[in-house]
Every structure is written in C-alpha cells, then in structure tokens.
Amino acid sequence: MREGSGDRARRAAGRRRGSGDAVQELRQRTMAWAVRLRVNPRTVRVQDMDRKWGSCTSSGTVTLAYDLVHRTGDFQDYVIVHELLHLRLPNHGRLFKALLTAHVPGWRELEATAASGPAARWPR
Numbered sequence: 851m852r853e854g855s856g857d858r859a860r861r862a863a864g865r866r867r868g869s870g871d872a873v874q875e876l877r878q879r880t881m882a883w884a885v886r887l888r889v890n891p892r893t894v895r896v897q898d899m900d901r902k903w904g905s906c907t908s909s910g911t912v913t914l915a916y917d918l919v920h921r922t923g924d925f926q927d928y929v930i931v932h933e934l935l936h937l938r939l940p941n942h943g944r945l946f947k948a949l950l951t952a953h954v955p956g957w958r959e960l961e962a963t964a965a966s967g968p969a970a971r972w973p974r
C-alpha cells in the first residue's frame with residue numbers, strides 16, 4: 851500500500867499549507883543562537899532528514915531537520931547549538947561537550963529522548 855510515498859506526500863502538503871512560518875521561526879532561532887555563540891553560518895537550510903536532526907559542513911552550511919518544527923523549543927535549541935558549535939569545533943570532544951553544557955544544560959536528557967525508539971536519531 852505505498853505508505854511511504856503517502857507519508858512523503860503528506861509532509862510535502864504540510865509544508866505547502868503554511869508551515870512556512872514555523873520554518874522561519876526555526877531559522878530566526880538559529881540566527882539568534884549564532885549571535886550568542888559568535889558564529890557565522892553561511893547558510894541555514896531546513897529540509898527533510900530521516901536519519902539525523904541536523905548537520906553542519908566545514909564550509910558553514912547548517913542543515914536542520916524539518917520535523918524540528920514539531921519539537922519543543924528546548925529540543926530545537928539542543929540541535930541548533932550542537933550544529934552551530936561545529937562551526938567552531940569539528941568534533942564531539944570534551945571542549946565541545948563543555949560548551950554544549952554551558953549553553954544547553956539539559957542536553958543529555960534531550961539527547962536521550964532523541965536516541966530512543968524506532969526513529970532514533972542524533973544531530974551530527
């Protein structure tokens with residue numbers, strides 16, 4: 851019964867129906883964090899991502915999963931700060947985790963919720 855393509859069609863319809871505002875809010879939230887963290891992403895994209903919540907390239911493109919619009923602000927902050935910190939540090943070393951803890955103190959609990967269940971995924 852082609853459920854997969856139905857899901858994709860529904861998601862696409864949702865985007866057309868006016869989740870544009872939610873995407874704008876996500877991008878604005880990201881830019882506000884960029885100012886706080888003193889980083890300068892070249893591009894912030896919001897798109898469907900099935901296996902992760904976000905990614906960041908060395909050239910400064912930050913990509914966030916579209917379904918973050920359905921998650922809490924705390925969870926959005928966790929993913930946004932994670933990706934933006936990669937503009938300063940490419941790895942997940944001790945300094946990375948210390949900075950993440952400084953800005954999003956509850957990130958370990960948020961990570962635990964992201965990593966459980968059949969749709970487990972993490973920021974990269």
Ligand SMILES: [Zn+2]
Nearest residue numbers: 932942973974
């Ligand atoms: Zn990462």
